[in-house]
Amino acid sequence: MLSQHLKGNVQFLNSVNSWEEAIKESATPLSKGGNITEKYVDDMIQNVHENGPYIVIVPGIAMPHAQNKDNSVVKTGVSLLKLEEPVAFPEGKEVNLLFTLAAEDTTGHLDLISDLSSLLIEDDVQEKLEKLNSEEEILDLIQTVE
Amino acid sequence: MGSPAKATNESNVVEMNRPTTRARVQAFGGFLTNMVLPNIGAFIAWGLLTALFIPTGWIPNEDLATIVDPAITYLLPLLLAITGGRMVGGQRGAVMGAIGAIGLIVGSDIPMFLGAMVIGPLGGLIIKKFDQAIENKVPAGFEMIVNNFSLGILGFLLMIVSFYFIGPVIESANNFVTSTIEALVATGLLPLLSLINEPAKVLFLNNVIDQGIYYPLGMQAAAETGKSIYFTVASNPGPGLGLLIAFTFFGKKAARRTAPGAMIIHFLGGIHELYFPYVLMKPLTIIGMILGGMTGIAVFSVFDAGLVAGPSPGSIFAYLGLTPKGSFLGIIAGVLASTVVTFIVTSLILKMEKNKDDDDEELTQSVEKSKAMKQQGKQLSNACSENTKKNEDINTVSFACDAGAGSSALGATTFRKKLKKKGIEGLEVKHYRIEDAPDHSDIIVVHKDLKDRAKHAHPNKEVITIENYINDPNLEELLDRLEEQRA
Incomplete structure (x- = not known):
């Protein structure tokens, strides 16, 4: 599931100037693919402003997301942005992997999340992800846990 | 829900009751801080009021001074x-x-x-x-x-x-206090007075010692020689300034942010009470205060400096205003020296504590071990201070977040996988919007940034906070509890 959804949605960047920019960049494939509207991007950023950087789910990895308000999510989807240089989220949390999640409703995306959880629960998966530099390699790694 | 075996909770409880001494000391320190810190604003409000409106203040106002x-x-x-x-x-x-x-x-x-x-x-x-x-x-x-x-x-x-x-x-x-001070004065070793002065001040006996003992002694001496060192022994604003500077640089979070404001009211306004809460929350810093006070008195004696009357309030301006010709060098040197000494000693104390229990930024893995110790301290402090009842019989664990869709779902899924791995069955683990977490939840898990909201929505529930949705020590601890409960 996760690997299928991520197909064509993986991006690599050297660095970004701010965590806001990181979220915007990471969401571009979803905007282009018609999964989300611009408002959803703003909502994700606003979410961090309001509730703190709790979307940093483990050190180094963030899962930007927000509620689907006013149909800002058209179609469930997920994208990945990998940064060469980590970007600092509030409270000094450094992040270099962003799995950006857009969920139509509160249930439809659960297998995506389940796969993501299987991925992250693996030992040294983070080190492995650090080393991979192409979408193909990353999707292969994800398929091993699905 | 299956039928949970309730029998073997004992071991779990025993473990909670057996923290190390280190954990206890840390929990106690955190307890004092948490008691004082939320109220610093009130101290500042009072300090401003006092510095401005008392008869010797900047703009005396009889009505407001009441x-x-x-x-x-x-x-x-x-x-x-x-x-x-x-x-x-x-x-x-x-x-x-x-x-x-x-x-x-x-x-x-x-x-x-x-x-x-x-x-x-x-x-x-x-x-x-x-x-x-x-x-x-x-x-x-x-x-x-x-x-x-x-x-x-x-x-x-x-x-x-x-x-x-x-x-x-x-x-x-x-x-x-009175008899000890009299005995110390009799020895002639004036710097020793700080041993009593500084703790007594923080316990709000400052007026007792200043107006009850030192000022009368000072007035006798001043009547003969025109000045007296007794006016300075407990009113020197230097040590308090040093302490607050140290907190400004090395304190934690709110203590660090409020210290500069307190500094102005203390040093310029002469309201020493402003630094008391900082000592009360980190009692060890009294050592810095005592050493600073001693240094001040020693320098004043060496220069044979004194004031012509009791400075009240003890601000730097009152000090300079009451300094007779010929004593300026000594007075200024004494205040400065005491500031520097207190600053250095307090900084060392704060840094030592920081290494031990800083819960802000620990990026390196090398502190893994100290983290485990800190965890113990935290648990204890949570257990005794947060009024959370520790559930003995856990059937429902609810993960909650802002939207109830993303991170809570990730946390719940991961937790279910871990339970399965351990072979623990019969638990309901689901994810919700914070406010929608059901009433039959035995435990609510939220990210630490969302804790206040969760506490507010569920005042009577045990709330566990995490920072890592996959591998959080608090979740591991919960897993252990569940394992023991089901055993």
Whole structure:
């Protein structure tokens, strides 16, 4: 599931100037693919402003997301942005992997999340992800846990 | 839900009750800080008021100055007692703490800060123990009346006990301080006075020692020589300044941010009370205060410096205004030297503590071990201060977040996988929007940034906070609890 959804949605960047920019960049494939509207991007950023950087789910990895308000999510989807240089989220949390999640409703995306959880629960998966530099390699790694 | 075996909770409970000494000390330090810090704003408000409006203030105002006394006598100690009571016994604890504190306050004639910091948590503890003892024994329909009258009657007793208890305690403290100071003065080793001065000041005996002992001594000497060192021994604003500078650089979070404001009111306004809470929350820093005070007195003596009258309030401007010709160098040098010494010693103390229990940024893995120790401290502090009841019989764990779709779902899924791995079955683990977490949840798990919201929405639930949705030590601990519960 996760690997299928991520197909064509993986991006690599050297660095970004701010965590806001990181979220915007990471969401571009979803905007282009018609999964989300611009408002959803703003909502994700606003979410961090309001509730703190709790979307940093483990050190180094963030899962930007927000509620689907006013149909800002058209179609469930997920994208990945990998940064060469980590970007600092509030409270000094450094992040270099962003799995950006857009969920139509509160249930439809659960297998995506389940796969993501299987991925992250693996030992040294983070080190492995650090080393991979192409979408193909990353999707292969994800398929091993699905 | 399966039928959970309840039998072997014991081992779990025992483990919670067996923290190391280190964990205890840390938890206690955190406890003091948490009691004082939320109330610093009130200290600043009072400090501003005092610095401005008392007769020797910047813009004396007789009417407004009438607030000064009641505020420091009643408002500030009550706030501390309420916060302390709430930390131990929730809202009922807060009420009980305040009731106990008013007995102390009226029973003594100095501001009862330390007393309030003892009686507040004690009141909370009393009511908590009482509530535990009668839990499930009150006939339905009588809860309200039992709750109100139990608090009322226990509070009434606590009020009387603290009223009669405190008078003699203060009196003996005064006598002890007075006789010790007289003995020290007789030895001629004036710097030793700081050993008594600094702790006594923080306990709000400053007026007793200044106006009761030093100023009379000073006036005798000044009548003969035109100046006296006794006016300076307890009123030197240098050590307090050094302490607050140290907190500004090396303190933690709120303490660090509020220290600069306190500094202005203390050093320029001469309201020494502003630094007291910082010492009360990190009692070890009194060492820095004592050494700084000693340095000041030593330098004043070497230069044979003194003031012509008692500086009140003890601000740097009052100091310079009361310095006679020929003493400026000595006075300024003494204030500076005491500032520097206190700053250095306090910084070392704060840094030492920081290495031990900083919960801010620990990026390196090398501190893994100290993290584990810190965890113990945290657990203890959570257990004794947050009024969370530790659930013995856990059937439902609810992960919650802002939207109830993303991170909570990730946390719940991961947790279910871990449970499965351990072969623990029969638990309901689901994810929700914080406000929608169901009432039958035994435990609510949220990210630490969302803790306040979760506490607010579910005041009576055990809330576990995490920072890592996959591998959080608090989740591991919960897993262990569940494993033992099911064993």
